[in-house]
Amino acid sequence: MKDEDWEIDTITVWHIALNDLQITPHEFTLAKRKSLSLQWPPTAPADFLALARLSSLANYPDMRQAYLDAANQRTDCPIAYETARRVGFSQMRHGYEYITYPIWQKHYAEVCTEHSRGIEFKNPQVLQIADSNAPAAIDELxxxxWIANIRAILAGDKK
Known part of the structure; x- marks a missing residue:
């Protein structure tokens, strides 16, 4: 937008839109800095904010690879696990990619943004139940x- 296009109505609309999009001061500064180097500056508040939020994805695993890992039930990364949880684990396993991947893209960006703001995500801790009927490990002694007892039985000695 040109300088003469910034009337009070435009400023008010951008203010409302950026507040609705929950822009942070850090995101505003980052987007402002990036927009200065563009040949054509963003003309919509969402495009302006995307400059900051998409750059925050650079600090996280590749979105496509994270999607493929989650679809194959390999969610070691807490960000990928949280995104798969939001998309739905069943949907990730059984849904069509042309349906699930756009949903994944939306949620992955949200999760990365939340994580960059300080929210911690953790994979659930898997608890294993011990088999109380499993034979105990036998030490050398x-x-x-036991071998001495078996030899004694075979030799005819009874203990």
Whole structure:
């Protein structure tokens, strides 16, 4: 937009839109700095904000690779796990990619933005139940004792 296009109505609309989009001061500064180097500056508040939010994705795993890992149930990254949770694990496993990937793109950007603002995501801790009927590991002393007993039985000695 040209300088003469910035009337009070335009400023008010941008103010309302950027507040509705929940822009942070850091995002505003980053988007402002990036917009100065563009040949054509953004003409919509959402485009302006995208300059900051899409650059924040650069600090995270590749969106496409994270999607493929999550679709194959490999969610070691907490960001990918949270995104898959929001999309839906069943949808990720069984849904068509042309449906799930656009949803993934939306949620992945949201999760990355939330994480960059300080929200921590964690993968759930998997608890395993021990099998109480499983045979105990036998140490060398116990195995030597059992072998001696078996040899004694086979030799005809009864203990």
């Amino acid at each position: 116990t195995s030597d004792e």
